[in-house]
Amino acid sequence: MNALFLTQSTSLDMFYRLAGALREPLALDKIGFYATSSMDYEGFLKQTPEIESGSYSLLKEWEIIEQASGKSPDLEYIKNRENEIGDPGLWSAIVADRWLYQGKNSSFRQDYSRRYTHEELLSILEQGIKSIERFFDEVKPDVVFSFICVTFGEYLAYLIAKRRGIPFLNLRPTRIKDYVILGESIFEPSELIKEAFERYERGNGKASVAEEARRYLDFVTKGHAMYEGVIPPSAKAPAVVMSKKSIFTKASKKLKNTKDSFQGRYKHDNQYPGSLGPLLYQGVLNPRRAKQVNAMLSPxxxxxxxxxxxxxxxxxLHKEPEVTLLVYSRAYLNQIEVVRNFAANIPVGMKLVVKEHPASVGWRSQGFYKKLLEIPNVVMADPSIVSKTLIKHSSLVAIIAGSIGFEALLLKRPVVSLGNCPFNILPDTMIRKVESLEGLGLAIQELLEGYTYDEKAVLDYVAANMECGVQVSLYSKLLGKRGVYSLGGEGGVDADIERLAEYAVRRVRELTSDSSAGAAQSYI
Structure with a gap:
């Protein structure tokens, strides 16, 4: 069997470890890695030089960008490939990638400035299709693994795998404790969860899992619904302001490598944040902006x-950019207009209370909030208030597709959603997905008047996620994220990789039979 791993910056280390753990149980022969972020790759290469020993196939995203540089796009070729692999179009792959579609500072601040011209983006798209299809031809994967979807390469690889009939497994959190799943596409809701949910609805679930789901619901009711990897609420920016001496020392070291950004090895890497950018924004500008915004809004x-x-x-509010908006719900990228639409469709006398995302404190300009507050019935919540409190006192929760909606369902509040979220499969007497903004007001009215809490459906949904997933500390351990909520979990990184590998083997065998696991796929 051959396997392809689509990685994003530091997830390369996780997938490399996973590939090693899968080599024997899946009898892996060829292994390929799609890598992004040359700076992170360099750090990984120093620790793991064997990745370039010739034993693995590699495709580096920054080399795709370099190969596309200065070239005119072949529109006929792109349109032909769009007809073959599009969903229905291919521009969605560009929209999904914040480092292409949004500004160069989008990794640490809301930045809508244009970074590439239309023609440059088309050239990158063309080169991406050609390079990734050649990569598939080289590796001939029988299964493709990925993590959420935030790059154009991963999006294109999904479309190519789908067209070629190759099983695709997308790692993502369920937002229930520390459970993650390997879904069969980059989109929500997952067919895997839908099928399991329907089985539990029919009474064909596992009793032990149903009991665990009950314990989880009891805990949320009495405690909280925070899940592994979430950022706790705060009025402060995620990064702490450093001392002037610390900033000066780090800045001096960074300046020595500034030329790499413009002339050297990082020149064509769209994910390279620059030598001083992260330090300046996360260490100084974002915390300062958070204080300014708080001073303006707090009264x-x-x-x-x-x-x-x-x-x-x-x-x-959603953090911007994030996969929920760019992939799951790209019709609603403009949150100011989303708020305006919700505010225009709630009953007379009600207010729309808006709360900032914890990870976006210090990211947005004062102008963003001023535009929100120009809407007469909109007010801002204190960002340090926990979501449970805001849900508990509300009449209804309105979302695009965020996890706060699921917490609201657990706490017996009606939810209106605009985008695609995993819990949209719950009864429409609890949550209503609005397909057209013309029907938003009616959906809100019907839920406020006819809301019915269905505890069995909630328990069935939780149990479905637990049965179909596995418990690992994805963000706090496997990806090494700091400042996120952690449940602790059993063992360290190695134990999590072992559990994830056992689960991955199960999922691969669910999607492919042993007799056909090594068979060649149909290549276009």
């Missing part, structure tokens, strides 16, 4: 005491 913040005496709909 009008909705506090918990005010919430108790206000009839309102709660809308939690």
């Amino acid at each position: 009008g913040y909705m506090t918990e005491d005010k919430l108790k005496n206000t009839e309102y709909v709660f809308y939690p």
